[in-house]
Amino acid sequence: MITERIGYHAFRDRVMSAEEAAQLINNEETIATSGFGAGGTPKAVPRAVAAMAKERHALxxxxxxxxxxxxSTMTDVDGVLADADAVSFRMPYMSDPVMRRKINAGSIAYVDTHLSRMAPWARAGFFGKIDVAIIEVALIRSDGGLVPTFAVGNAQTWLDLADRVIIEINTWHTPQIxxxxxxxxxxxxxVPATxxxxxxxxxRVGQEVLRVDPNKIAAVVITHEAEQSITFRPDPDAEMIAGHIIDFLQNEVAHGRLPRALPPLQSGVGNIANAVMGGLANAPFDNLSAYTEVIQDGMLDMLRSGRMVSISGAALYLSPPCADFVNTHMHTLRDKIVLRPQEVSNNPSVVRALNAITMNSAVEIDIYGNVNSTRIAGSRVQNGIGGSGDFSRSAMLSIFMTPSIAKNRDISSIVPMVSHVDHISQDVQIMVTEQGVADLRGLCARGRARQIIEHCAHPDYRPFLWDYLYRAEQYSGGDTPHVLSEALSWHQRLINNGSMMPVN
Structure with missing residues (x-):
């Protein structure tokens, strides 16, 4: 197996265990790993580093x-290292619950930034030096080229900048990748011309493999592990949101504002995004394509059915059955799927040039169209901004979606003022909840508020939003009326009482 997967002979004498490789990493060093979501994330070496950290802490x-x-790297990197108290600083995106808890407790410093910006800023030296890169690959070619697995992410940048490189060869992935x-x-x-x-x-505009200075390779570790996968669950609200989006797109086609084939699609991560793709599989659109960051089950299903003809992304993020299917049928899929560095997959200039339709999730939306996609009650990070900003600002059509309520109706996702702003109202054109669609194009602030309250707010909270807007218009005025003493009172009620619902 070593001979088959390590074609470059000089690397064969650098094979060692994950535990031996972990010893090459020193306290307070900066490590940079491959991976984008679960895809392409190293597994054995981070676990060994976490175990080493616990041993040292015990001493x-x-x-x-x-x-x-x-x-994000899920538990494979974020979870195990955070659990071992082995991380002092984290960027640019995370979604692991252990990492999240420790960031919110203040024990891990976290920098949240647009994913397309990470690599160029790292090359500019904004974040200091990178000591060790840990990169998962499927094989090493005879010319030294590294073949990635289910993601590219920032791997080439880490290989360029790191002083030392640890390679994990994951033999679960077929060489046909x-x-x-x-x-x-x-x-x-x-780059701009390319x-x-x-x-x-x-x-395609690049090469098939990652490149690295052979002298940097400090260790090669052999693993055999399936990607940590997501399980998509049936969700009635997600299916209703998907139905509203499909109806909206069909109406745009009927009015000649969109072609029947639709421009390239981008979709975020999770049940709602996957449900939208599942709905599109049965919608009257043909020859669809996607220029996105994460490729989930729904897009893969459309590719398999012929409804979608090509997909470009940064990573595959699939349920176990779909991951197995891709691994088994890679020879039939690799001409239809393109995985790129995230600096390219999320590049705003490409998104703008392709006139993409983007669909991303929100934590909460205010009545004027500002979107919070990362923080709970303004303070507690849930996840990073990811690529949503890369795509939404440059989109031809920018859609944000969320269920209208959460936590057994104790939380309204439509609020007078968002407690944290990730996407300003100028970057948000369409809002969708299970209640309906608010088309915000060409509307002033007050017009946007009326659309959002009428079409997206949950009926339990709609009267309170109307009351807030009426009083803001009467007593405060202005282009974007607010009662500042009440604008965040819904969040304060949630903190005090466990519910945003006003107390009678």
């Missing part, structure tokens, strides 16, 4: 690292 010795990734990736080294000076050649999601 009274300090050990922690600064952690950079592509996006070679050819799936399109890796443009964005450190070059001809990106301009991406005039459709399936067009």
């Amino acid at each position: 009274g010795e300090p050990f922690s690292v600064r952690l950079f990734t592509g996006a 070679e050819g799936l990736h399109d890796i443009l080294n964005t450190a070059g000076h001809d 990106l301009a050649r991406i005039t459709a999601p399936g067009i």
